Amino acid sequence: MFDLPTQIDLLHVSAVILLIATFGIVVRRGFSDLLHAYRYQTIILAGVVALIAFVTGIWELYIVSALTLGIKAIIIPKVLFYVTKKLDSPIKLEMNPYVSLRISVIVSALLVTMSYFTALQLPISSDDTISVFLPVSFSLFFIGLFIIISRRKALSQIVGLLTIENGLFLFAVVVTHGFSLIIEIGLMADILVGVIISSILLFRMSQTFDSIDIKNLESLRDD
Amino acid sequence: MFDTIFTSVESALVVSLLLTPVISGLLVTVFKRKRIIETTTIISSFLILIQGLFLLTSILEKKSIIIFDGIFYLDSLSAIMIITISLVGFLSSLYSVNYMGRQYDKLIVDRKKLVRYYQGFNMFLFTMLLVPVSNNLGIMWIAIEATTLVSVLLIMLYTKQSSIEASWKYLLIATVGLSLALFGIIFFYYANSVYDNSFNSIHGMDWTNMAENAPQFDPNLVKFAFIFILVGFGTKAGLAPMHTWLPDAHSEAPSPISALLSGVLLNCAFYGLLRFHIISSRSIGSEFSNTLLIILGIISLGIAATSIYFQKDVKRMLAFSSVEHMGIISASIGFGIFLGIYGALLHVINHAVVKSLLFFSSGSISQKYQTKSIADTSGIIKTMPITGFMFLIGGLAIIGMPPFNIFMSKFLMLSSGFSSENFLASALVILFLLIIFASFGKHLLHMVFGNPKSKMEKGDLGKLSILPMVILVSVIFIMGIYVPEPLQILIEDASKIILVGGANS
Numbered sequence: 001m002f003d004l005p006t007q008i009d010l011l012h013v014s015a016v017i018l019l020i021a022t023f024g025i026v027v028r029r030g031f032s033d034l035l036h037a038y039r040y041q042t043i044i045l046a047g048v049v050a051l052i053a054f055v056t057g058i059w060e061l062y063i064v065s066a067l068t069l070g071i072k073a074i075i076i077p078k079v080l081f082y083v084t085k086k087l088d089s090p091i092k093l094e095m096n097p098y099v100s101l102r103i104s105v106i107v108s109a110l111l112v113t114m115s116y117f118t119a120l121q122l123p124i125s126s127d128d129t130i131s132v133f134l135p136v137s138f139s140l141f142f143i144g145l146f147i148i149i150s151r152r153k154a155l156s157q158i159v160g161l162l163t164i165e166n167g168l169f170l171f172a173v174v175v176t177h178g179f180s181l182i183i184e185i186g187l188m189a190d191i192l193v194g195v196i197i198s199s200i201l202l203f204r205m206s207q208t209f210d211s212i213d214i215k216n217l218e219s220l221r222d223d
Numbered sequence: 224m225f226d227t228i229f230t231s232v233e234s235a236l237v238v239s240l241l242l243t244p245v246i247s248g249l250l251v252t253v254f255k256r257k258r259i260i261e262t263t264t265i266i267s268s269f270l271i272l273i274q275g276l277f278l279l280t281s282i283l284e285k286k287s288i289i290i291f292d293g294i295f296y297l298d299s300l301s302a303i304m305i306i307t308i309s310l311v312g313f314l315s316s317l318y319s320v321n322y323m324g325r326q327y328d329k330l331i332v333d334r335k336k337l338v339r340y341y342q343g344f345n346m347f348l349f350t351m352l353l354v355p356v357s358n359n360l361g362i363m364w365i366a367i368e369a370t371t372l373v374s375v376l377l378i379m380l381y382t383k384q385s386s387i388e389a390s391w392k393y394l395l396i397a398t399v400g401l402s403l404a405l406f407g408i409i410f411f412y413y414a415n416s417v418y419d420n421s422f423n424s425i426h427g428m429d430w431t432n433m434a435e436n437a438p439q440f441d442p443n444l445v446k447f448a449f450i451f452i453l454v455g456f457g458t459k460a461g462l463a464p465m466h467t468w469l470p471d472a473h474s475e476a477p478s479p480i481s482a483l484l485s486g487v488l489l490n491c492a493f494y495g496l497l498r499f500h501i502i503s504s505r506s507i508g509s510e511f512s513n514t515l516l517i518i519l520g521i522i523s524l525g526i527a528a529t530s531i532y533f534q535k536d537v538k539r540m541l542a543f544s545s546v547e548h549m550g551i552i553s554a555s556i557g558f559g560i561f562l563g564i565y566g567a568l569l570h571v572i573n574h575a576v577v578k579s580l581l582f583f584s585s586g587s588i589s590q591k592y593q594t595k596s597i598a599d600t601s602g603i604i605k606t607m608p609i610t611g612f613m614f615l616i617g618g619l620a621i622i623g624m625p626p627f628n629i630f631m632s633k634f635l636m637l638s639s640g641f642s643s644e645n646f647l648a649s650a651l652v653i654l655f656l657l658i659i660f661a662s663f664g665k666h667l668l669h670m671v672f673g674n675p676k677s678k679m680e681k682g683d684l685g686k687l688s689i690l691p692m693v694i695l696v697s698v699i700f701i702m703g704i705y706v707p708e709p710l711q712i713l714i715e716d717a718s719k720i721i722l723v724g725g726a727n728s
Contacts, residue, residue, distance in 0.1 A: 123443045124413065141402075148395065161398060168402050175413050180425045186365040193372050198394060201379060204387050217388040220471045222530055222539065 007055050011132045014048050018136055018170075019112065022143055025163060026108050027101055030093040031084045031155055035077050038159050042073040045166055049173055052129055058177055064184050068169070071188045076162070076195050083199045084155065089211045099150040107150075111142040124175070133174040140167025154205060154212040158198050165191055233281055234290040237297070237356055240274045240305075241349065243267050248345035251338060257327070260341045261320045268309070268316040268348065275309035278302065283709055286716060289358070293429055296358030299716035303568055304355035304494050307575045311486045312348045314691040315479040318583050319344065321688035322478055325590055336380055340477070343377040347483060354491045360408055360498065361428045364401070367459060367495055370488055371397045378476045389468075389475035396468040397459055404455025404495070410448030411502065414440040430498055437505035445506045452499045453515055459492035462553060463523040466546045470530075473545065474538035474595070478586025481538065482579035485545040490571050493552065500556070501721055513557040517648050520554025523547065524655040532662040536595050537585050540666060541578065544621055547659055548574045554652060555636040556721065558643045564718040566635025572710075573628040573702060577620045580695040584614040587684045588670075597666050601673030607683045611671055613692040618667035620699050622660045628702035 021041040028034040046069040053061030084092060099107065115138035124130060140163055147160030169187070202212055209216040247267030251260045279302050282288060287298040297305075323340055326332045332340065350373055353366035371394065379390040412428050418439040426432050458465035473481050503512045527547035534540040548570065555567035587610050588603055589595050603611035620627035633656070640649035683689060701707070706714070 122447065123441055141406075145399065148399065154391065157395060161395065164399060164402055168405055171406065172409050175409050176416070180359075180361075180428075183359070183361040183365065183428070186362065190365055190368045190372065193369075194394070194398060197372055197375055198391075201375075201387060201391055201394070204379065204382060205391070208382065208384050208387060214391075216384075217391055220385055220388055220392075220475075222470070222533060222535075 008128055008132075010051060011055065011129060014044070014051055015132050015136045018044050018048055019139060022140055022163065023105065023108060025159060026104050026143060026147065028094075029101065031153075032081065032092070034094075034156060034159050035080050035084070038162060039073055039077045041163070042068065042077075042166060045170060046073060048133070048170065052133075052173060052177075055129060056177055060181055061173065061177070063181065064173065067184065067188055071192055072162075072166070076192065079195055079199055080155070080158065083202050087202070087212065088206045091211070094151055094153050094156050097151045097156075104146070104150060107146060108143050111146060112139045115139040115142060129174055129177075133170060137167045137171035137174060140164070140170060143167075152213050152215060154198075154202055154214055157214070158195070158202075161198075162191075162195070233278070233288050233297075234295075236274055236278050236281075237288075237290060237295050240271060240278065241352060241356070243270050243274070244345040244349040244352070248342050248349070251341045251345060255334070255338050257324075257334065257337060260338060261324075264316045264341050264344060265313075265320070267345065268313040271348065271352070272309040272313045275305045279306055279709070279713065283712060283716075289431065293358050293426060293431065295356045296429070296431055297356055298720060299713050300494070300497065300568075300720055301355035302713055303571060303717055304490060305352065307490060307572055308348065308351050308355075308487050311483060311575055311579045312351075314579060314583075314694060315482050316344065318482075318586070318688060318691045319477075319479040321685050322586055322590070325684070326477070332380065340377065340380055343373055343380075344480075347373045347377065347480075351483075351487060351491050355494060358429045358431060360411075360430055360433070360495075363495060363498075364405055364408055367404075367456075367492060368398070368401050370491065371401065371459070374472075374476070374480070374484060374488065377480045378472055380477060381475075383475075385471075386475045389471035393468045393472040396465075400455050400458025400465060402455070403451050403458075407448045407451030407453075407455055407499070410444060410451065411440075411499065414444045414448065414506075417441065430502075433502050434505060437502045440502075440506040442507045445503050446511060449499060449503045449512055450515070452496065453512075453519070456492050456496040456499075457519060459489075460496060460553075461489050461492075461523075461546050461549045462519045463526040463546055463550070466523065466526070469546060470539045470542040473542035474536060478538075478582050478589075481541075481586070482582040485542065485582060486575035486579045489545060489549055490575065493549065493571075497556070497721065504721075509559050513559045516553045516557030517645065520550040520552075520557060521648055521651050521655075523550025523553065524652060524659075528655040528658040528662075531659055531666075534662075534666070535597055537589065537597055537600060537670070538582075538595050540597065540663070541581050541585060544581075544659070544663065545574075545578060547655075548578070548621075551633065551636060551652075554648065555632075555639065558636070558639045558645055558648075559722075560639050560643045561718055561722055562635055563639030563643065564721050565714055566632045566639060568714045568717050569635065569706065570629070570632035573632050573699075576695055576698050576702070577617055577627075577629055580613060580617040580692055580699065581621060583688070583692050583695070584610050584617060587688050588614065591679070591684060597670060599676065600670050602671075602675035604671050606675055606679045606681055608681075609683045609689055610692070613689075613696055615667070615671045616696050616699065618663065618671070620703075622663050622667075623656065626700075626703045628699050631703065631706075 024037040028037045046065045049065035116135040119135040144160045144163030205212045250263045282302045350369040357363045375390045375394045461469040500512045527543045530543040552567045555563045623633045
């Protein structure tokens with residue numbers, strides 16, 4: 001058993017590692033690199049959940065951590081790797097995103113700053129895990145949102161959505177210390193089904209448009 | 224207020240209500256014959272309607288039902304939702320036979336897709352029914368997210384470019400929106416857990432528990448959380464400016480599904496919003512959430528008014544009209560007096576009925592004319608007399624002409640706006656309603672009475688497409704003259720649930 005200061009240090013270090021992993025998603029271009037980056041991030045997230053379980057002593061969180069590892073770090077990347085392998089389009093990387101990768105990093109850094117600032121304003125009493133991880137979960141949410149709006153390829157948008165989901169998940173675990181297991185399982189099931197549906201959509205897109213660039217998806221409008 | 228009433232009849236009813244669509248979905252998967260899957264779906268949705276009516280009577284008697292140790296909780300508000308879901312669901316399953324049958328004959332869908340359609344249809348009903356019966360707000364969220372996933376599957380049934388675009392936008396925007404709502408729910412849960420020392424995490428997210436503890440919540444946290452909820456569920460409920468996915472998704476779906484999406488699913492999301500509106504009203508008074516609801520309602524009306532004026536596509540016009548009506552419901556709740564809330568809940572039912580009539584008839588019309596463009600669709604009353612007449616009634620009802628049902632609820636809404644002294648808001652509502660009246664009316668008259676462009680064979684599209692419309696038109700007429708007594712009591716009870724939240728604080 002560690003003493004209290006060591007525990008807090010551990011929490012801080014793991015939070016920083018999680019943030020670095022998230023930046024890893026921001027700077028990736030190729031589809032398989034992107035998915036690898038997402039997988040690393042999720043494995044670290046599972047580790048963070050296990051750490052919180054250790055610090056707070058809530059055994060349910062170990063199960064949640066194992067579920068995260070199983071569903072989000074193994075099954076979901078596997079599904080998406082399969083999809084990228086089968087895609088018709090020869091170009092499997094983010095060619096020229098709306099915001100260049102260099103500026104993306106700067107914007108993401110600003111988003112992290114903003115998250116820390118927002119978290120300070122919140123009337124949530126500071127228990128150690130909350131004060132460490134609340135800003136991180138906000139950062140994940142905002143960076144995921146930023147990835148969705150700044151990228152041109154549908155696959156990058158899915159990874160953005162999954163990053164949002166990871167942030168939400170971290171937030172839920174930290175604030176509630178694990179609400180009932182049924183809800184966690186339901187959440188995971190929703191995410192899994194969502195990923196499968198978006199994979200089918202990716203296939204359809206590459207079949208009908210010969211690419212998964214979302215510039216093809218601008219015909220429905222009122223003018 | 225929240226007496227635990229355990230009666231085996233109700234618990235059996237709720238369980239069978241939820242199991243019926245699941246079983247029917249399984250049967251569809253097993254049998255795969257066109258005739259059989261159609262009949263199974265019709266029978267199951269009819270059973271759902273009957274069970275819904277039985278539940279309604281017992282809710283009228285007991286006011287609230289808690290069963291299975293608080294997993295399911297039903298009150299008058301849930302009953303209104305259940306009754307709209309089951310009514311529109313049943314009629315939509317009737318209409319599907321004709322509509323999807325035609326698509327099948329025209330080789331737009333094959334057998335495999337037809338099976339997928341009916342599987343999706345049943346699962347869609349299941350997920351929507353799960354929303355109003357679950358007591359745990361986390362499970363309610365999961366059910367609403369599941370409705371997104373199932374309806375995306377139904378929209379991408381056609382492999383057209385436009386349906387791929389619509390489903391992608393819908394999936395992305397609705398999922399991001401709903402994740403904001405979950406942030407809000409967790410904030411509320413946190414506020415609950417801070418207050419309650421004898422807190423257990425299983426019931427901490429229950430509506431009954433939260434509503435009871437609400438007056439002790441931290442006010443700042445509640446405000447913050449409610450904004451998340453409003454943006455999140457507002458996205459799914461089609462409130463502007465988060466409505467951008469709605470016209471695409473609703474216009475690209477098969478018509479029976481458009482009816483369910485517009486008439487019922489929007490209400491399900493709004494139901495989630497309402498539950499938190501009540502909690503927040505109990506905690507910090509109703510003024511905060513009321514103001515926000517009015518603002519979003521007015522913005523929705525304004526955006527719908529301009530979009531309907533410039534609209535060229537029939538189904539998109541109907542979709543924007545849904546944005547308008549969600550705006551009306553939201554503003555009407557926001558006016559915060561009994562009359563307005565009563566009008567809003569009445570409007571939920573009225574809008575569901577009229578909008579499904581319009582989507583059914585416009586589905587038949589676009590199948591006959593083979594276009595969705597307003598300009599190319601003219602003289603419906605000459606080419607398809609009965610459907611044209613139904614479309615006319617629906618159109619007149621939706622723009623609020625007396626003696627149809629929507630006139631009543633719109634009137635209640637406006638008078639509540641003035642008597643609660645929201646003069647600016649009411650004036651804006653009148654302005655936008657007038658614009659919508661004029662532009663929708665212009666499109667409607669052109670479509671119904673204009674001269675048919677080319678020689679078309681005269682005739683409607685079969686009895687099974689007419690039957691659901693006839694039922695809906697008679698409901699519109701009856702509800703326009705008077706609201707049946709049991710329904711009146713139900714809506715009054717539900718309005719009190721929403722209103723008491725404000726008064727108690």
